[in-house]
Amino acid sequence: MSNIEQYANPQILDLVAYEPGKPIEETARELGMAPEDIVKLASNENPLGPSPKAVQAMCQAASQANIYPDGAAFRLRTAIANRYQVDFNQTIVGSGSSEIIELVGHAFLNRDAEVVAAEHAFSMYPIMSKLFGARYVQVPNKPDWSHDLKGFLDAITDKTRVVFITNPTNPLGTIVSQQEIDDFMAHVPNHVVVCFDEAYHEFSDQPADTVKFVRDGRQVVVLKTFSKVYGLAGLRIGFGLAPQSLCTLLHKCRTPFNAHLLAQEAALAALDDQDHIRKTIENNNAEMTRYEEAFRSMNLEWIPSHANFVLVKVGHGRDVFQALLKRGVITRAQGGYGLPEWLRISIGTPKENIRCIDMLREVLAQ
Numbered sequence: 001m002s003n004i005e006q007y008a009n010p011q012i013l014d015l016v017a018y019e020p021g022k023p024i025e026e027t028a029r030e031l032g033m034a035p036e037d038i039v040k041l042a043s044n045e046n047p048l049g050p051s052p053k054a055v056q057a058m059c060q061a062a063s064q065a066n067i068y069p070d071g072a073a074f075r076l077r078t079a080i081a082n083r084y085q086v087d088f089n090q091t092i093v094g095s096g097s098s099e100i101i102e103l104v105g106h107a108f109l110n111r112d113a114e115v116v117a118a119e120h121a122f123s124m125y126p127i128m129s130k131l132f133g134a135r136y137v138q139v140p141n142k143p144d145w146s147h148d149l150k151g152f153l154d155a156i157t158d159k160t161r162v163v164f165i166t167n168p169t170n171p172l173g174t175i176v177s178q179q180e181i182d183d184f185m186a187h188v189p190n191h192v193v194v195c196f197d198e199a200y201h202e203f204s205d206q207p208a209d210t211v212k213f214v215r216d217g218r219q220v221v222v223l224k225t226f227s228k229v230y231g232l233a234g235l236r237i238g239f240g241l242a243p244q245s246l247c248t249l250l251h252k253c254r255t256p257f258n259a260h261l262l263a264q265e266a267a268l269a270a271l272d273d274q275d276h277i278r279k280t281i282e283n284n285n286a287e288m289t290r291y292e293e294a295f296r297s298m299n300l301e302w303i304p305s306h307a308n309f310v311l312v313k314v315g316h317g318r319d320v321f322q323a324l325l326k327r328g329v330i331t332r333a334q335g336g337y338g339l340p341e342w343l344r345i346s347i348g349t350p351k352e353n354i355r356c357i358d359m360l361r362e363v364l365a366q
């Protein structure tokens with residue numbers, strides 16, 4: 001047998017693949033429980049389900065599944081452009097915003113490039129950096145766990161091509177202010193593409209405006225997704241906003257039909273479902289308060305979150321994760337993010353959260 005690794009791209013040999021939240025069916029199988037009895041609070045999905053309008057749009061489109069989707073995603077991109085007051089040519093859709101991150105890698109990263117991001121940032125950034133052989137530079141957070149954008153500026157070198165600013169950030173849930181972003185943008189050099197990852201933007205009560213940099217023709221990509229507030233994680237659809245010249249480069253890197261037919265139709269319907277978005281945010285705000293009160297009563301430290309999840313310090317994160325898992329509650333241990341004492345809990349429905357809190361109390365009392 002030949003050793004196939006010797007022929008592979010060297011930078012991928014020690015790449016550690018993304019570890020997703022544990023699936024409900026797998027957990028049910030392992031525990032011998034019914035899938036309905038498992039609570040998954042591990043992947044920041046929308047606990048209220050997909051937008052009902054999106055489901056209806058998919059059902060209508062299903063009979064056209066024999067036809068290739070519109071590779072230019074004309075209707076969806078037009079709606080996105082209208083929503084964000086940008087030009088059609090400043091939009092791109094992808095198979096989740098993860099794909100847009102990959103396209104940025106295709107366009108700008110190689111073995112001479114460097115990427116700058118915050119410590120404990122979304123693991124797709126180091127994975128994508130590594131995939132393209134780029135050096136991944138992490139900037140320590142401020143004491144309140146938010147991005148240190150001054151530290152970002154210090155970390156930028158002549159080789160830096162891409163910077164990731166996650167706002168709100170995952171898994172920490174902290175935000176950076178408009179002022180911090182404006183100061184950063186006033187000083188960032190021109191050879192750097194700034195990616196504002198705004199997967200949780202809608203959950204924040206202090207959302208910063210970064211789309212203005214797209215309109216101003218700055219070297220930015222604003223990343224958005226239908227996976228979180230819109231409730232369409234299973235469809236894999238997200239989008240990016242960037243000045244036309246930059247956006248054109250990203251379009252060159254994508255496959256022709258990267259956003260599939262049902263996903264495009266569902267996203268188009270979900271974009272306008274204000275009712276579903278409002279209910280989702282209301283549930284999130286109310287249930288976040290439930291967790292904060294529970295943590296306070298259990299004397300647990302947590303990081304105040306502007307997103308749809310919360311990070312809580314439980315001691316040995318992996319053990320508590322396992323103990324909760326045995327009780328049918330899937331959360332997310334954070335060892336892989338360099339936070340072994342912490343657990344990330346996605347905000348669910350009232351019923352799911354009550355169960356999670358009860359089980360957490362039981363586990364920590366032991």
Ligand SMILES: *Cc1c(COP(=O)(O)O)cnc(C)c1O
Nearest residue numbers: 096097098122170199225227238
């Ligand atoms: C969930 C998430 C995304 C969105 O991922 P999709 O590929 O669109 O599902 C992007 N960035 C961060 C930080 C996230 O947590």
